[in-house]
Structure formats: structure tokens, C-alpha cells
Amino acid sequence: MQVQVYDFNNYTSVYLIGEIDASSSVNVQMTLQDLLNQGKKNIHINCENLEYISSAGLGALMSFVEEINNSNGQMIFSDLKPKVFNVFQLLGLDQIMNIVNNHKDVVTFFEN
């Protein structure tokens, strides 16, 4: 599992690559926490290459969503693979997270 971070003008993109299980979810959480500590409030998670996410990984993500909402930040997910999207939907995460199909829409999202 790899996490790649790219900084753009008014947001930061985090690429999640591979599978997130219990152990790698810690890595993800730490990365996101770092970004928040650096004061970056607009975070985009690109799931183009995210194959699978376990319940531990989901837990990590969703607790982070709450945190970023509490610090007046914004978080958006893009390019979710159908399987992963299904999982999100099943859990109802799509009700609390911003999800777009294409990362091109992310730019527009953060401009608002």
C-alpha cells in the first residue's frame, strides 16, 4: 500500500494505491493527520488505484472525515472503483463524504 501526496494551489491530493488493511490503515491515518497538522484543510483523496479497503481502513478514513469537518476543512473522494464505491454506499459513507466520479471535478469543488 502506498500513499502519495501532491500539493496543488488550494488543495492537497492524496493518492491511495493498493489495498488498505488493518496495518496499512495506520499509515494512511498518520499521513492525513500530518497534513492537517500542517494546516492543510482542503484534502482530496484519489482512489483511482485503490483496490480494496477493509473495515479498519474505513474506520480510519471516516474518523478523519469527522476531524476535518470539525476543523472547518473539506474532504472529497474521487475516482472510486465500483467495488469500493459499493462498500461506501452500503455503509452509508456516501451520505457524509463528498464523492465525485472524476478528479477534474475536484478543482471546481474546492473553488467554491
Add this chain to the structure above:
Amino acid sequence: MRKFLRNYFFQLLPSFTSWLILFSIELYQNVYDLNRGNILFPIPNYIHDFFYFLFLFFIYQAGKYIVKKEAKPKSLEIIWLIVGFGGTGIIINALSNWIRNIYMSNYSSIFWYNLDKNIGILSNSYFFISLLFVFRQLILFRSNQFKQNSWFYLDFLVCISFFLVFNKYLSIPNYLLAVYFLVCLAFILYLTIHTEWVAYLTFKEKLLGIFFMFVIFIIELSYLFFVNVKYTAGYIFYIEEHLPLSIVYLFTLIYTFFCILVLAFNLPTSSLYELRKLEREAISEINRVFLKSKFDYYEVYQLLIHHGILCAKADFGWIKISQKNEIKLIEIKGLEEKKAYELHKIIEKYWYYQKNKKSFFVGDSKRLSLLKENFSEFESFFATKISTQDKEYGELVLGWKYKNAFEIELHSFLSIICEQSAIAIENKELFKKSISLERYQEQLKIAKDFQEKVLPKVTHIEGFDLHSINQEADEIGGDYLEIYQDEKHIHILIADVAGKGTTAAFYMAELKGMLQVLFPLNLEPFDFIQKLNMAVSKCLANNLFITVNYLKIEKKLKKCQFIRAGHTPILHYIAKENKVLQYQPKGIGLGIIRKLISEKNFEILEFHLKPNDVILLFTDGIIEARNEKNEELGTDILKDWLKNFSSLSATELNYSILEQMMAFTNENKIDDDYTLLTLKVE
């Protein structure tokens, strides 16, 4: 001495008694001789000789018995006794004879003559015969059948020699006697060469042995030269009188002389024996540490370096402990710490060239280009790893101030104790691990017992055929099932608690508690979920959530309300239309929104149940089971199965689905817990 006499009184009694009788007879006879014609009863000579024979015979038996009882092969106590008792007697006898020969031409009284002679006989016989048996013990040290047989024959020959007491009556021809003596000599010589016991003595013991043997040898010689200088009866009488003891005497004389030589020549080899002894002690001491239930690694290393240096006669040494990045040396002996570290760096480099060898030795360190002028004391060194097959614990390094200090034999000893230490350390670590594993399993068992009490059994509900299967992936599962009935309603709740192991069990317990409060309140589905969410959010750890399916059935009209909090959908087989519907209303898992949830987050699905309808509730363990191609089972396949098995009873339906699932996964391991609840309307 007193104790000795006390213990063996009854053994010594017969011989002593015989001797007393012998003495008295001789006295009596001599009186008779002097006062011819005035004695009433002459005692025939053969009676006197008979008692002499008995005397020798009884000593022989006593000697055999006593020495067997007393002597351990290396015990010198018995020799003290023999030297003390017998030797003193002989020396006194010898001296008295010598003095008398100088100062007196004749014996002043018959009595003294007899006393002198018979004391001589007593002490000589005791001395030589007991010496014989002591030597017997030594010779038979590590005996074999052949040696024991030989000794048996010698025994026999010695007993024959006692019969030579009666030689004057038997008049055995001289040539026969000569043959007899030669045969005895042959046996004596054969038995004499067995001095294996010498190898088992230390240097000091060998010296003591030489001293004792020498003293005994002197006594024996004195017997030859001093004791029997003059007897009135002449030379023939002299031989005859000492014929019975001659074999014994010959044997002891030859053996003593031989032992002195052997001991003297074996003095240099003591060092080897002592070294072996040291090595044995080292191994057993190290063993003793391991057998203690609690030992410190450092105790082991201390022993290793101590015994290593002792047995190798090394000038310095240390132990390196394997640590991740740095070199740590402990128990440095014979060298300053700084120098030891410097030297070790060089040894580390040298290890590189050893490839996979476990130990190496350098006889001349000057030939190594690695060691320069700084380390002039370090002429030869030896290093060996302290490791088992799996893990390396450290190294033992020994150094000498002279070249080629190392012997090959020492190598095997050092390797043995290092391996021994490594195995013991490994055993200790494994033991520690197994203890903590045991504790963990115990905790797991407690949680499992607890969980069994928490989960419901299959209950019967009027008007329904109900069956559930609940299988954990590990010892403790995360799936939960609750069925609650009151007057008008049936509440069915299936849940997937996040986390595994003991945490899941405890969350389940908390969930059960909450449900026991909420179910009787008969809330509307959303209300129920909202309250449940608040309660769950408060108790769950940060990253965890619980998915829940709640089905509320009104008994009379079989009207159902279904709310789905993030859980897998439920399937409804409609008997009339022979089709399966999948209900997946909008919902969000519990603990995801950690505050009051709003109605817009949930959809409540309502439907009616008709006779022969089937409701299937499950957890994601079923849906996400994978086959060999790594494809998930999915709800579609499950729907087909439900349709196919719809006519079966709830129990049969469950097991059929399970069978199909097993066939699908084809013995692939099912990683997750799975639960299946079938509700069939009768």
C-alpha cells in the same frame, strides 16, 4: 581403626582365634621339647600345621570380604590401614630380629622366640593377604570377563599354596613345585600389567600413590632381608615355613614394583586427565544453571567465559552480544575494555572471510595483515558463534599471548558449551513465548465462554420456522444476532461488530445490554436506530463502527418494518411470485455519525409477509466469501440459492446454502465470521 575393628570383628575373629591356638600349641610344644618326658600330652605336628592352614584360610576370606566392602577404587584409606597395621608389625619384627642378632647370640627364652616368630607370622599374613585384595580391587577396576577369570584362577592357585603347609607330609617333588611356581608367575605377570586405574588419578594422587607403593615395597624388601635372617632349623625349614605365603608375597612384590614404575611414567599424562575433568565440570556447571527455572543470560555468559578461559588456558577473552547495530562486549577478561573493542573490530573483519563457518582459529596473528603493531600481545585467537540453527546470540572470543596455542580437542569442547548455552537461551525464550501464548489463550477462552452466554440460541416463534447459523473465523467472532419477542411484535437484529477477538465480545455484550433496554420500549424503527446510534457512539473506540439490520415484525398481520444501518441487504423470497427481492434501503452504520442522526440518513422499508415466504438475513462473511479465482460470492448467487431452496424448512435451507457456499469456496479459507438467519413463514 577402632571402627574398623568393630565392623569386622566377626570376620577377623576366626583367623585371630586360629592364630591364638597356633601360638599356644607352639608354646606348649616347645615346652614339651625342652622338658622331654615331662609333658602329659604331646600334640602332633599336623594339628599345629592344620591351625596354621586355617589361620591363612580365614585371613584370606576375611581379606576378601573386608576389602570388597571397604574399598572404592581410588580410596586410599584401606591402604593406610594395611600399611599401618601390617607394616608396623613387619618393621617391628624386622627390627627386633636385627637387634637380637646383633646383641644376642641365642634367644634368652623360648617364649620370646615364639612370640617374636608368631607376631611375625600374624602381621606378615595379614599384611600380604590384605594387600593382595587391595591390589585385586585396583586390577579389577574396569574389569572384563577375561580378567575376572584370570583372577579366579589366581585365587585358586593361592589357595593351593596354603595347602603347602602340609608339604612336609606330602613331599611334593621339587620339579612339580617349580612348575606350580612358574604357572603362578605367569598369572601374576598377566594380572600385573593391568594398571588402567592409574589413568584416572590426578597428579597429586599419582604422587601419593608412588609414595605409598614405595613404602610398601620397602616393607616387602625388609621382609626378604631382615625378617628371617636366622632360624635355628636352617634353610629348608625356612623355605617350607614361608611357602604358603610365597605366592601372595611374590604377587605383591611384583605388583608394587610395577606400580611404582607405571605411576612415575604416567605423571606427565595427569594434565590431560585433569583437563578432561575440568571440561566435565564446566559442562555440568553450565547444565545446572539451565535447569534452574529462572536464569539470567549473564549467568550463562559468565560461566562460558570462566570455563572457556580455564580449560583453554587463555590469556584473555570476552563475549560479544549480538545487537542490531552496535558491538557490545561483556565479561572482558585479561584486557582493557578499549583494547578489547579495538581487537574485536579486527575479528569482525576476519569473520567476513569465514563465510558460513561457525568458528575459526588463528595460530599466528602476525601473518594476518589486519593485525598491526598495536596488538603485539595477541598472538593467537579463537572465535566461535553462540548460536542455534535459527538465531545467533553472540560470540565467544579467546586469545593467547603465544602462537599456536590451540588444540583441536579444545575446539570440540568450546563448541559444545557454546551450543549448549545457545540452546538453553533459545529454550528459555520459547518457554517465555509459550507462557504468554497460554495466557492469551486463557483470556480468549474466557471471552468465548462469555460470548456463548451472550448470543441467543435458536428460539421458536409461533407462526414461523426459524433457524440460524453463526460461525466465527477465529476463536471469538464479531457477528451478533438477537431475537426478541413481546406480545405484539418480533424484533430481529443482526449486527456485525467491528474488530476481532476479545474487543468484539465486549462490544457485543454492551450491545446486548442496550437492546434489552430498547426492545421493550417498542420504538419506531428510526427512533430505535437513533437512540442506538447515540448509545453506541459513546462506547465505541474511535475508528470503529457497527453495522446493523433491524427487522420489526408485527405478529398479527405479519407486517414488517426494516431499517438497515450500513449492513448487508436482506433477501425476501415471495412465494406467490416465486421471486427473490433484495432490500437495501438507505442507511448509515452506527458510530459513523457520532451525534444525533437525522431522518434523511435512513429509509424505512415496509412490506408484508405471506405464507411460505422466506426472509434471509446474513452478514458480509457470506457475500464476501471467495472462490479459487478470487471472485466474491455476491448477492446474486445467494438470491438464486434462496430461490432454489425456498421450499425447504429453515434448517434445511440454511444447511443447503452452507453446503453451496463450501462448494463455491472449494475449501478456500473463509476469513470472516458469517451468520445466516432464515425466517420462514408457516
